[in-house]
């Protein structure tokens with residue numbers, strides 16, 4: 157053990173960082189980004205707003221990002237039908253920072269976060285980073301969750317935080333609202349529903365359950381459907397008391413004036429940005445159908461990606477795809493790979509590479 161390893165928190169020694177490979181290949185379908193870049197109109201509006209913000213760059217930004225939170229609240233109200241106020245919405249640098257702030261406030265040493273796995277790898281990494289004990293509970297066959305079974309494990313372990321991810325990354329499966337209700341009733345702690353992919357799903361949001369549930373939190377992001385991953389803007393909807401708790405742990409001025417201006421520009425173009433969702437969904441449905449036609453399994457998906465397999469050795473298929481210029485994600489789930497729905501051309505390139513690659517890896521096709 158090196159000197160520095162001895163100085164590091166024992167619970168962090170030997171851990172590996174988040175590591176989705178950033179490889180420069182033609183077709184990148186590994187991090188669930190929206191493949192459609194912003195329009196010239198949005199780029200121009202964003203540049204104008206950032207220029208305006210730059211004129212006041214000598215001053216700290218609005219610490220509480222009130223204008224942005226009001227715009228996010230209005231977007232959520234419009235898309236879910238649930239009237240939300242600015243005091244019920246919080247924003248940070250990506251929903252990852254929102255999740256970290258949640259665990260800083262409600263998790264931490266001596267406390268436990270429970271999640272149904274496989275699920276989003278960052279939930280575990282953020283638990284590790286905040287010293288929160290991580291309790292993974294395997295999902296049922298087919299990656300499903302049932303209300304009674306889920307409530308039972310939550311009652312048994314009484315964690316301070318429960319993560320539900322819907323649609324779930326990496327499986328794509330949505331969580332029924334009955335599961336959210338049952339888990340909430342069973343939990344004594346905070347229940348976080350990560351809805352990073354909500355816009356790709358046609359199911360009702362857990363935001364419709366917020367009324368009267370002070371311990372329920374729904375997180376969202378502009379990284380996926382909004383096609384705004386590089387801007388780093390995530391947010392949540394919850395009781396005002398949750399927002400107040402996060403204000404105790406956030407760093408002052410955490411959200412730069414540039415991020416706030418850029419996000420306001422994107423929200424002003426929300427209809428245009430979300431118009432890409434239908435095209436992405438079409439490609440997702442095409443992935444599901446075509447992968448199944450090839451004799452492989454593809455898990456039903458409410459998101460913009462598909463988990464497919466089952467391979468004897470998914471790493472061989474991952475490499476065979478990369479050799480053909482297509483990057484997908486090996487999420488560390490034996491037998492499975494995850495592919496993001498791209499543009500029509502990208503999706504075609506993936507399907508061609510898969511067909512061709514399987515011939516060389518010796519994986520069975522029909």
Ligand SMILES: *Cc1c(COP(=O)(O)O)cnc(C)c1O
Pocket residue numbers: 188249250251252253276321325350352376377378379380385388389390
């Ligand atoms: C991509 C993703 C996020 C997004 O994180 P950001 O920090 O907002 O980019 C959050 N949750 C899940 C489940 C995701 O897959």
